[in-house]
Amino acid sequence: MKRVVRVNQTEIEYELQRKRVKNMNLRVTREGGVSVSAAKRVPERVIDEFVASKADWIAKTQNRLASVERRRYFDGETLLLLGKAVPVRRLQGQRQTVVLRDGVLELALPHPEDDKKVKKLVDTYLANLCEQLFASACNDCYSVFARLGAEKPQLKIRSMKSRWGSCNTKTKVVTLNKRLVLVPPACIDYVVFHEFTHLIHPNHSAGFYQLLGRVMPDYEDRRRQLRSFENIDM
Template sequence: TLVAPSATRLEVARAYVISKLGWIRDQQAKLLAQARETPRQFIERESHYLWGRRYLLTVIEADTKPAVKLDHRQITLSVRPGTPQAKREEVMQGWYRSQLHAVVPALIEKWEARLGVKVSAYFLQRMKTKWGGCTPATRSIRLNTELAKKPKDLLEYIVVHELAHLIEPTHSERFTALLDGHYPTWREARAELNELPLAAESWDAQES
């Protein structure tokens, strides 16, 4: 999806897209080719990640409301007896979203002040080919829910990246200069993020 200032003429926008098709396809191919996690079954002693740290999953079956709890060594998933894998995954995904919602607003506020921009809304979405997105026309950003599994500094890099698009919608020299000036280690963060595994692809996109 192309996002561009409303004053941009259609033919100019089309010419830009054509000139960048190679780069766009290359970036999508890199994400699609990126290592994938083995599909999770949400069973006892399975490995799961939060903020870059590995935890073993403990599953408790009890006649109580489904919930997820974190302690210093493990993630505990409580579900009703006989809960299918798809429902267990849904509960875990809801928990990951809650972890992101707990930290994203403060990151946005921090970088709104530094970049001199204002975000109208942010959305969490499961995405297969990118870590984030920005729509300057509505001043909203999207973040991949998989970022909850990665180190927090990589989430911050994506937040900075998308907020910078509110100033410069394209990946131009001006955009690169913005990142260089405000987040000098962005290249290292991007490289690290693109080396980490993505989730298995057996899901449909969701937004919240």
């Protein structure tokens, strides 16, 4: 159901979905649309007020998404990296190197006009970055869960269409979506803490959310931020 909220001189149109959820959830799609999910018992007036309270965040998110083009790695274009639009610059070089310098991703290679080699170079860089960032995030997280008696899980990284992460409590394997390299570090930490919490509570029970709230008090804010990146592709 479509609804419109007026904030000062601006109208915010959003899609309201009634679901069996505990809290109201708002996200901005890649195309800039606004979607809100809320339980049937929540009055529309309350939902409108919730959307209005997020007006500044919605505008900033829409502007950020509008500035990020779909990645093709041509010189002067941008890619999304850790939640920020990063310009890409191709350079002539004897060896293939990738350096993030002053907010610009510099790609040096013998044939910088070769799109396929450029894409392969960036993909390799992102894969290595995933391994470094995710391993560090998991180690930091485990320092918390080790005190709760959790066994340290194995980390796997792969592409996933519908989930940011998963936890196999039987094999003790936490799998993270490689697309997490596109989102802010705070969102990466949220996914890691979420999956590690499953080592103690396999289901999304009340105990699960109580523990998650104890080890990460602002997890709901991080989750809402992450949802604005749901439709971002690598």
